[in-house]
Amino acid sequence: MKVVIIGAGVAGLSIGWKLREGGADVLILERAQPARAATWAAAGMIAPTAETAHAHPDETPFARRSAALWPEFAAKIEEKSGRKIGYRRDGALMVARSEDEARQIASRSNRELLTADEARAREPLLGSAIAGALWDAEEAQVDSRALGAALTNVFVRAGGKLSVNEAAVRIEVGDGWLGATTPFTTHVADKVLVAAGAWSGRIEMDDNVLPPVRPVKGEVLALVPPQGALLPAQVVWGNGVYLVPREGRLLIGATMEEVGFDTRLTDAAENWLTDRAVSLMPSLANWTIDEHWAGLRPAAPDGLPVLGETSVKNLFVATGQFRNGILFAPAVAETVSRLILGLDAPEIRAFSPQRFGKAP
Numbered sequence: 001m002k003v004v005i006i007g008a009g010v011a012g013l014s015i016g017w018k019l020r021e022g023g024a025d026v027l028i029l030e031r032a033q034p035a036r037a038a039t040w041a042a043a044g045m046i047a048p049t050a051e052t053a054h055a056h057p058d059e060t061p062f063a064r065r066s067a068a069l070w071p072e073f074a075a076k077i078e079e080k081s082g083r084k085i086g087y088r089r090d091g092a093l094m095v096a097r098s099e100d101e102a103r104q105i106a107s108r109s110n111r112e113l114l115t116a117d118e119a120r121a122r123e124p125l126l127g128s129a130i131a132g133a134l135w136d137a138e139e140a141q142v143d144s145r146a147l148g149a150a151l152t153n154v155f156v157r158a159g160g161k162l163s164v165n166e167a168a169v170r171i172e173v174g175d176g177w178l179g180a181t182t183p184f185t186t187h188v189a190d191k192v193l194v195a196a197g198a199w200s201g202r203i204e205m206d207d208n209v210l211p212p213v214r215p216v217k218g219e220v221l222a223l224v225p226p227q228g229a230l231l232p233a234q235v236v237w238g239n240g241v242y243l244v245p246r247e248g249r250l251l252i253g254a255t256m257e258e259v260g261f262d263t264r265l266t267d268a269a270e271n272w273l274t275d276r277a278v279s280l281m282p283s284l285a286n287w288t289i290d291e292h293w294a295g296l297r298p299a300a301p302d303g304l305p306v307l308g309e310t311s312v313k314n315l316f317v318a319t320g321q322f323r324n325g326i327l328f329a330p331a332v333a334e335t336v337s338r339l340i341l342g343l344d345a346p347e348i349r350a351f352s353p354q355r356f357g358k359a360p
């Protein structure tokens, strides 16, 4: 079976790898360089408790299943690529700034909340304006840039073909075949998977069945501490931001903006992120901004992932992971590769691309 995948982000690369393991002949078309879009921009949190507070009932079990698959997924990627991807299950502290917020946070878990003093004992950088915190030891993180590079390596070592700087501009639907047309040629395949992140709805088709995903911009800062200052030992959420210790830096994320495909960096975002972080951890005012970047999350109108076969036979989609594409990666890879290979896959009807009908 020949499969063409459009997009080499975490989704396309990990599904492509699983398809190779299942014996398919796989070509990934990447319009730029692999894993340099949302996957590169991500903070890399594997945060089913912190991120699925208001999730759809079908999303929470999917997130939990994926988080449980992560340790083995990470170990296999490291073993097959010979590279470290920084998977760490150090837990996360979800900080409340008022009694009201403390009650909301407490409802995410059956664990007891820490008092403000207990939270500061776990994370001494926290300031005085906190009411308590939820501690979840199961939350994890991965270095998403290292992950993208390692997955690219694993896919190619598994015998996958990757064509970079080759954008799919159109999908052709033939009689028993599909084609991905690029400026250079039409790649004919038995099955095509669109895993083009926030751009997944923008590929031309005669009868457009691709989902109406849109980009949601996120800006992130990385701070370096002054000499002698320690990084937090775990991910910390609070005051509308998250703080992720990574390789000697502290990532502060992330804004959420609906500004189309604009990824320009703004002073407003920089100020918003630093103000929020400093009011949570006052000593961060003395840290230095080392990097500032932006990325586009792929979001469906209902906020749910879009995974599975479209109403065009053999045309599949994996997008709409929104804020959780790193968390979801192992479950997406397993589920979508099995669907493409025609094997039994876990039930994900709520995520079907067919829920949107055809685009006008």
Ligand SMILES: Cc1cc2nc3c(=O)[nH]c(=O)nc-3n(C[C@H](O)[C@H](O)[C@H](O)COP(=O)(O)OP(=O)(O)OC[C@H]3O[C@@H](n4cnc5c(N)ncnc54)[C@H](O)[C@@H]3O)c2cc1C
Pocket (backbone or CB within 6 Å): 006, 007, 008, 009, 010, 011, 012, 029, 030, 031, 032, 033, 034, 035, 036, 037, 038, 039, 040, 041, 042, 043, 044, 045, 046, 166, 167, 168, 169, 195, 196, 197, 198, 199, 200, 203, 217, 218, 219, 220, 253, 254, 294, 295, 296, 297, 298, 318, 319, 320, 321, 322, 323, 324, 325, 326, 327, 328
């Ligand atoms: C600031 C920020 C922070 C985030 N933090 C987290 C986090 O902590 N945890 C988490 O789980 N998730 C996080 N996310 C979300 C996560 O990054 C995404 O959900 C995930 O990376 C989506 O992966 P993807 O492979 O679908 O898309 P992408 O990584 O965007 O990859 C899509 C690829 O398709 C290519 N492409 C597009 N159009 C075409 C075309 N026509 N032809 C060929 N190639 C094409 C692009 O060049 C790109 O390489 C964050 C996102 C952002 C922006």
